[in-house]
Amino acid sequence: MTLDITRLLELTTWRAFDVTDDGRVLAGCDESGSVQLVELADDRRTELTALAGAVTGRYLPGERAVVVQHDSDGNERSQLSLLRLDDRRRRPAQLSELEPLVRDPEHVHRLLDVLPGRIVYATNRRNGVDFDVVIRSVVTGEEHVLYDGGGMVAEVSVSPDSRYAAITVPAEKPLSDQVILADTMPETGADRLRELTARDVAARHLNPGWQAGGLVVTSDAEREHTGIARLDPRTGEPRWLVTSPSHDLTGRLSPDGGTLLVLTAVDGAHRPALHDAETGEHLMDIALPTEGWCGFPLPEPVWSPDSRFAALTFSSPTSPGDVLLVDTTARTCAPLTFSAAQLAGEALAEPTVHRVPARDGQEIPCFRYAPAEPDGSAVLLIHGGPESQSVRAFHPLVQAMVARGHTVLVPNVRGSTGYGKTWYSADDARNRLESVDDLADLHRWLPAVGVDPSRAALWGGSYGGYMVLAGLAFQPGLWAAGVDIVGISSLVTFLENTAPYRRAHREREYGSLATDADFLREASPLTRVSSIAAPLFVLHGANDPRVPLTEAEQIVEAVRGNDVACEFHVYPDEGHGLAKRSNRLDAYPKALAFLRRHLG
Known part of the structure; x- marks a missing residue:
């Protein structure tokens, strides 16, 4: 099979x-x-x-x-x-x-x-x-x-x-x-x-x-x-x-x-x-x-x-x-x-563990899934949270990408848990863009593992979706495409519109609307949307209480307004992610086809 x-x-x-x-x-x-x-x-x-x-x-x-x-x-x-x-x-x-x-x-x-x-x-x-x-x-x-x-x-x-x-x-x-x-x-x-x-x-x-x-x-x-x-x-x-x-x-x-x-x-x-x-x-x-x-x-x-x-x-x-x-x-x-x-009988990819050199002497933990027949392209899969971590567990999308010839990198950028207090605190509040800068360090490392850096895409959900949009907006010359799943496009509107019971809880991580609004606006992909040139694929659940649908709608409208290719899918019976297999079966083949088109 x-x-x-x-x-x-x-x-x-x-x-x-x-x-x-x-x-x-x-x-x-x-x-x-x-x-x-x-x-x-x-x-x-x-x-x-x-x-x-x-x-x-x-x-x-x-x-x-x-x-x-x-x-x-x-x-x-x-x-x-x-x-x-x-x-x-x-x-x-x-x-x-x-x-x-x-x-x-x-x-x-x-x-x-x-x-x-x-x-x-x-x-x-x-x-x-x-x-x-x-x-x-x-x-x-x-x-x-x-x-x-x-x-x-x-x-x-x-x-x-x-x-x-x-x-x-x-x-x-x-x-x-x-x-x-x-x-x-x-x-x-x-x-x-x-x-x-x-x-x-x-x-x-x-x-x-x-x-x-x-x-x-x-x-x-x-x-x-x-x-x-x-x-x-x-x-x-x-x-x-x-x-x-x-x-x-x-x-x-x-x-x-x-x-x-x-x-x-x-x-x-x-x-x-x-x-x-x-x-x-x-x-x-x-x-x-x-x-x-x-x-x-x-x-x-x-x-x-x-x-x-x-x-x-x-x-x-x-x-x-x-x-x-x-x-x-x-x-x-x-x-x-x-x-x-x-x-049984399938050749599944096992990750190798790497430490990728960063701009400041730090090392970014990263798992690399290498295809048997690599085509020279890469997909960086960024976890949500941000207080979470990528783990060596089964991921159907990773295996599907590898089967198509993409090298898949799964990093734990600054802010990730599992590596001590200093690392998970390194992106707090006004250090938010330090984690985005880790993406550029990972991109710089791609030739070391046989990847053409001009054929690299970003994929992420929730906070990982923010990272995708931020990578495209703040590093427009690096990425060939992006897949944003229930991601944050503006830290300001996200905090204004997320469920009220979540707002104060998230402000301690991202910064306060009362005292940090200028920085939050500066660190938002929507603020730099005119710089986004790579094609974008966006998925969102209509009932999402964490990252409201408006986060997707506003980035899609702005990107399309700049004549950048943007594919957008909303699922009316989903919330923060796709929990139902029928919706995953509809959405993810489309996202993989999007990558194939834009990574060559």
Whole structure:
């Protein structure tokens, strides 16, 4: 069979959402065309949902029930429903068959945690902007507000005795988090909230989990790389459990507080291991099928309530996406799905890791996918975020480009995570164009890997779409074409028009409309649109709450007004990206054909 884009986009992928004490895994599967819930148990696969759009979910502890999170056509106004698991069910449930838990389609309701008989969720229904944290009884519907301090909410972890909740919220500095402790007893009144870490400290605090000696978090407080620390419950002072001098670590504490699942970031791959949560001592490495990625941007690892099992989502350049089950008692790691079998016999590209010299002596991490028969052209694939990273996971578009003879470079420019605090902070606010300048450094390096620099294109989504437009606008002599997917064309209008609950959160990264408007305007591709000469391909979802459709419309109008070729496609049932396979099958072959035409 030919390795074409249609076949690649039709591959089934799997991800792990939750796991029970008896090893049942709640998985996401996109075989139907969007991610739906499937239960994996005893070599059986039971389809649970058949909704119109993608869903996620968690088991309700102690019950045969699943809390389902869903939205409408990618609008990200997530709603929460309950699915009772009945062994007599013979078909997956439609939306009408789910029990409403939290339904108000005008607002966002995001599931944060599940407890016996209760759920913890974040909602912006109070004013449409600020997110409150609420505990709700599944039985009675009674609700109790844990936190209403304003702004966004990242994560919540409730202590084993249910007395306290650790809540992580964005801090003042870019890509920083503050930990707040909430007393769950309503009678404690106004003093029920306490800041465990300072709001003005530039540090990450992720994945909170409770232990008898304090709160365990992933953090880079006063460190270059993230490690795992126990925070003193009175002072917030960290006691480091597992650290590395050269790699970012991410930890997930087991519910019983005894074991840490630690992921070590190594150039876009993650190596999992188990550690003793009291001492930090290494217990065992978790053997993966091949070197690849476990965790974000796929779901992070999840523990069973009794701490015996952990479920991981795994992907590699040759494995589209699978569920792995770790049994800490047997000390085994077994794959429950086998997505690579769909590609048996195919010659897939594996990346090589490079450090590309930059203008100032720094080095840009980059993965290169080389075709067997290169045609001399190149495509640079820029990740979104910007607080994210490109990883060595399966990417159907990368494999399709390589099959067509393009060399594909996947860099982690300044602002990318996974390489320490200095690198992810290097593009903050008024340093925004430093990351754009990295594109020119990558272009300068192209002849070293056999690429004709006059035949190089940019491809990116979300913030990566901004990078595409900025590359074309600020470096018009370098790039032969650009593919912008749900990208930002003006940092000013983006901040003015993005969903209100996102504005302040994004201003800490990009700069404030009140104090940095001049720079934001200067750093916007729309300001330099007269310099764009390369042909442009633009994709956008009509319901995008993050980067509104107007960002695409205004750049398309301006580029076309300058008589530059611009192909524009809008999908009315999509949001921030293309979640539905039918739309991907329509859009991405057109984008690849666009590249073929303009890269020769």
